[in-house]
Amino acid sequence: xxxxxxxxxxxxxxxxxxxxxxxxxxxxxxxxxxxxxxxxxxxxxxxxxxxxxxxxxxxxxxxxxxxxxxxxxxxxxxxxxxxxxxxxxxxxxxxxxxxxxxxxxxx
Amino acid sequence: xxxxxxxxxxxxxxxxxxxxxxxxxxxxxxxxxxxxxxxxxxxxxxxxxxxxxxxxxxxxxxxxxxxxxxxxxxxxxxxxxxxxxxxxxxxxxxxxxxxxxxxxxxxxxxxxxxxxxxxx
Numbered sequence: 001x002x003x004x005x006x007x008x009x010x011x012x013x014x015x016x017x018x019x020x021x022x023x024x025x026x027x028x029x030x031x032x033x034x035x036x037x038x039x040x041x042x043x044x045x046x047x048x049x050x051x052x053x054x055x056x057x058x059x060x061x062x063x064x065x066x067x068x069x070x071x072x073x074x075x076x077x078x079x080x081x082x083x084x085x086x087x088x089x090x091x092x093x094x095x096x097x098x099x100x101x102x103x104x105x106x107x
Numbered sequence: 108x109x110x111x112x113x114x115x116x117x118x119x120x121x122x123x124x125x126x127x128x129x130x131x132x133x134x135x136x137x138x139x140x141x142x143x144x145x146x147x148x149x150x151x152x153x154x155x156x157x158x159x160x161x162x163x164x165x166x167x168x169x170x171x172x173x174x175x176x177x178x179x180x181x182x183x184x185x186x187x188x189x190x191x192x193x194x195x196x197x198x199x200x201x202x203x204x205x206x207x208x209x210x211x212x213x214x215x216x217x218x219x220x221x222x223x224x225x226x227x
Contacts, residue, residue, distance in 0.1 A: 001169075034213035036152075043202055043217035044144075044152065055215065087152055091213050094166040096142070096154040 002026050002090050006099035012107040017078045021102045023071045023088035032092035035064055035073045038101075039084045047086075048073065080106075109133040109216045111203050116221030123193050123225070129186040129203030129218055137161075137181035140206040142214060143188050145199035145223075155201070156188065160209070170196075193225045 003026035013019050023033065031051040036044040046055045048064040051071055061076040075082055083106050088099040115127040129141070143155040156177040157166045165177055176189040186203050200222050204214035 032211060036214075038152075043219055044214075045217075046207070046213055046215045049207060049213045049215075089152075089154075089213060091211055094157065095168050096157070098152040098154065101151045 001095050002029060002093060002097050004088055004090055004097050004099040006086075006088055006102050008102060009100065010103045010105065012105050013078055014107045015078050015080055019075050019078060019104065021073045021086055021088075021104075023066075023073070023099050025069045025071075025090055025092075028068045029090045029092035031067045032090055033064075033066065033071050034089045034091060035062075036087045036089065037082075037084045038087065044087065075104075078104075109205070111205065111216055111218035113201065113203050113218040113221040116201065116223045118224045118226065119193055120227050121194055121225055124189070124191045125193065125223060127188040127190065127201055127203075127221060127223070129188075131184045131186065131203075131205075134205070134216075136179075136184040138209065140164075140209070140212070141179060141186045142204045142206065143177060143186075144202045144204055144214070144217075145197075146202070146220075147196075147199040150199075153199075157206075158186070190223070193223075195225050197223060198225045199223060 033051045035048040038044040052064045110132045112130045142157045158177045174192045178187045200220040202220045203218045205216045206212040207215035
């Protein structure tokens with residue numbers, strides 16, 4: 001199975017900050033990488049797929065980059081509604097695997 | 108509007124069984140691969156199983172292989188997860204989720220989840 005490792009596991013930031021979360025795959029996955037946002041008690045929401053393509057309706061302050069084994073999610077100007085937990089996921093092969101999550105909290 | 112609504116969760120004793128259902132609407136269910144993903148309390152997301160549109164391809168996580176069975180009924184727009192030999196480690200919210208497109212795709216729509224608690 002492909003292991004997905006996110007860093008950091010948690011992060012504190014302020015509204016207006018720019019933050020970056022990284023995700024590393026244990027083997028190459030081309031661009032078969034998605035990012036999800038999850039708020040407490042809610043289902044995950046797809047933000048980005050194909051490493052850098054914004055899902056419809058997602059604000060442009062979210063961006064993704066990378067290919068192969070190293071990926072990143074950047075939020076350019078944090079808004080209050082962005083404080084949540086973020087997960088990366090590979091869909092290059094089965095079993096589908098998620099990163100352990102990055103909890104983004106208000107500083 | 109795409110909707111996925113899970114049901115069938117609840118409290119079950121160790122070693123017991125449970126069948127989850129996911130009712131789909133708002134899209135052509137028979138065209139999409141469907142998935143189950145779970146999340147233990149306070150933990151991250153864990154993919155459980157996937158089934159292709161015509162049920163030709165089925166995949167399981169090692170943690171549930173041999174105990175869980177995924178199935179679908181395209182005539183009823185429904186996805187199922189039969190869970191047997193349940194243990195405490197299976198306690199989680201179970202989500203059904205749709206593949207975004209027809210080939211190797213992330214999950215673009217998720218249900219609200221149904222809680223399964225395995226406890227004596």
